[in-house]
Amino acid sequence: MRPLRPRALLLALCLAPAPVLAQDYVVDLSQIDPAAILASAGDVLMRAPDAAIDDLFQAAHRASQTPRDAATLCALFDPHADRSFEALAATANRLGPDSRQRFGTALLNIAAAGAQSPRQPFDAAAATKTLKQAGVTAMLLHDDFMLGMTASGADAASRDARCRSFGWMLDALKDVPLAQRAAATRLMLNEGLQQLGPR
DSSP states (O other): OOOOOHHHHHHHHHHSOOSSOGGGOOOOOTTSOTTTTGGGHHHHHHHSOHHHHHHHHHHHHHHTTSHHHHHHHHGGGSTTOOOSHHHHHHHHHTSOHHHHHHHHHHHHHHHHHHHHSOOOOOOHHHHHHHHHHHHHHHHHHOTTHHHHHTOOOOSHHHHHHHHHHHHHHHHHHTTSOHHHHHHHHHHHHHHTTGGGSOO
8 A cells, every 4th residue: 555645644634533532523624735635525535445435424324313413414415515525524523523523534534545545436327326226215214205305495494304305315325235335425425416306
């Protein structure tokens, strides 16, 4: 394995958990050159191995079990949301202490692994199929799933419905094989959940 490049090492150091209590854990990207690492976050996400991407999925799934954290996370997956590495870190810092540490550690793992790995194979069509199949599973289990997934309002009821459906989607995805789950996670990080909306 090649050593971390200087910028990637800097990113890892800025994301690394400090030896403090969980409630004091902060994901800090302020020292990163935005023209270098932050602007290439999509490439890092596509280079990180499936296991590292799955760490982020698992952190998101755990966080989605808490209503406050679910509301924070589901906003990331709106079609036009900012899902840059900087935005992911900012979202992590709005989570509760335990979720914040899990999410931050997952981002660190992706940054470190993605900086050292070749671009991973990615089939967008297959990932879309996995996401839609998970959507069908969630729809069969929850009558209001599609209602929430297609809610487009900015009011509290629409946001709550979207977040509820987002949690059900994550519940369905957790049971698919890791490679498919990682591909679907990459797709969601790139495009949100727009594949499940009306065409």
